[in-house]
Amino acid sequence: MFVASSQPGSGPKPLKIFLIAGEHSGDALGAKLIGALKKQHPDPIAFSGVGGEEMEEQGFRSLFPIEDVAVMGPMSILPKLPRIVRRVYQTVDAAIAFAPDVVVIIDSPEFTHPIAKRIRKRAPNITIVDYVSPSVWAWRPGRAKKMRPYVDHILALLPFEPEAHARLGGPPCTYVGHPLIEKLDDIQNADANGLASRLGIAPDRPVLLVLPGSRTSEVERLIDVFGEAVARVASSKGPIEVIIPAVRHLRDRVAAKTEAWTPKPHIIDASATNDKYAAMRLARAALAASGTVTLELALAGTPSVVAYKVDKVMANLRFLLKVPSVVLANLVIGKNVYPEYLQEACTAENLANAIAPLLSDTVARSAQLAGLSLAPEKLRLAASSPSEAAAAVVLSVVADQPAGKSRRAGPM
Known part of the structure; x- marks a missing residue:
């Protein structure tokens, strides 16, 4: 864990954000998100979770090396499945212990979504944001509706994704822009x-x-x-x-x-x-x-x-x-x-x-x-950059969440 603050000495209680990136592209998104969050939030922020080198350059300390879980596709996952399962449960335990104001899962749905489901089941009050929508518009559209019980908001990289989630019964979704536009x-x-x-x-x-x-x-x-x-x-x-x-x-x-x-x-x-x-x-x-x-x-x-x-x-x-x-x-x-x-x-x-x-x-x-x-x-976005837009949505989701609100965990 690390605390990012622009104010020296004692001050307000830090905002606690738990980030989970499962591969290197997610690490890049996470790094820019950390930078934008620190710029937009005037008070201290405490970060914890899983990330890679680019997030570490922002001062983030990962629970374990991202290489432990950075695999793609079912045939690649199978040989490493026991280790990935251990890392899933380790990450869930760490998130619950950290008691964050928000969890942000970043892409890699094979790794991040099982974690989000388990966090929601054990701590229904923790807000969960998904940065990068699974391709529900391309195949297995039923996944959109199944995400609603454990994802509170989706940050979309593609401009047609908010409409797709609305049509398919998915969680609230905001287009924040693709990083390539930067x-x-x-x-x-x-x-x-x-x-x-x-x-x-x-x-x-x-x-x-x-x-x-x-x-x-x-x-x-x-x-x-x-x-x-x-x-x-x-x-x-x-x-x-x-x-x-x-x-x-x-x-x-x-x-x-x-x-x-x-x-x-x-x-x-x-x-x-x-x-x-x-x-x-x-x-x-x-x-x-x-x-x-x-x-x-x-x-x-x-x-x-x-x-x-x-x-x-x-x-x-x-x-x-x-x-x-x-x-x-x-x-x-x-x-x-x-x-x-x-x-x-x-x-x-x-x-x-x-x-x-x-x-x-x-x-x-x-x-x-x-x-x-x-x-x-x-x-193109009307204003700001994708990372700035993503940070603004994360902070607004936290601000809009009533203190102590409990959600009923949906079917896992």
Whole structure:
């Protein structure tokens, strides 16, 4: 636990906030939330809970390393399940002992929601806020209504989520903005020419940006078919340059898998966001794995083709999807700007045929550019930043909660 205060010496009783982040993206959100809370709340704040390095840079001390629970997907969770279960109960016990004014669970529903349910059952008076809505609008919509007994308010990153929760009977939900909107200037002003110069790319050579994902499973499923698609495009369109931003823990694997590519790609550090955004601005088009990166590409105004493959278990659950697209950029813009190729449709031929028109001044390219121009305004907030908006909602939820109010725990 630590106490953040702008007032030295003794003073008011601190506001107590228990934060729970289950992976590194949640850690980044938590860090910005801590900073915004300290700016907006004039009195001391005592923080406790689970977080990572970025939250620790704000003075936060985690109950245990976030790496203990930072896993994705059922197949990744199973081997670590006993340890994760222990951490769940440890976190619940710590939250109850801390007796916070509010608990903020941040994303990672496989980890954070079991904790929230148990906190609500043991201490119904503790307010619980969920920062990042589960994708109830995409699949398993019944989850929205099931959240009401243990979540008091949701902070949404996507502008269509409050309406979705209202329609599905979920908890009260406020759009606080996607963190990428805070990076809009960095994305749109990235130094594309500087990157081209450092990589030795001639101004007249079209650049194809390839983004095979940031997880090992994504890269393994997509890298070969992406390579075949790149070869087809190079064969049909003439000389092109290829850039791949690779996360550090996968850089060696990406380099090995692309060693025989034609043309051989320039591999840059994906964690160097200035270079990644410069590559998006430099690229004539991109081939990307579905994910948050499609929002980055949309904000950069980069025409793209999106693809994805999942394991057989998840593929068999596709009938549960309730959205017209799995591409976040398309959902935010409100129409299917980026073509998507999933599972058996994710072939080298399909990808190459979709990419090729984007490298020239075609109707397909113009249509994408027109659609992408809508993305910044769709994500923009009327005022403040996402972290400031999130902090304001957290503080207002606490202020609106009557002292000593007890809630009846719903079904677990």
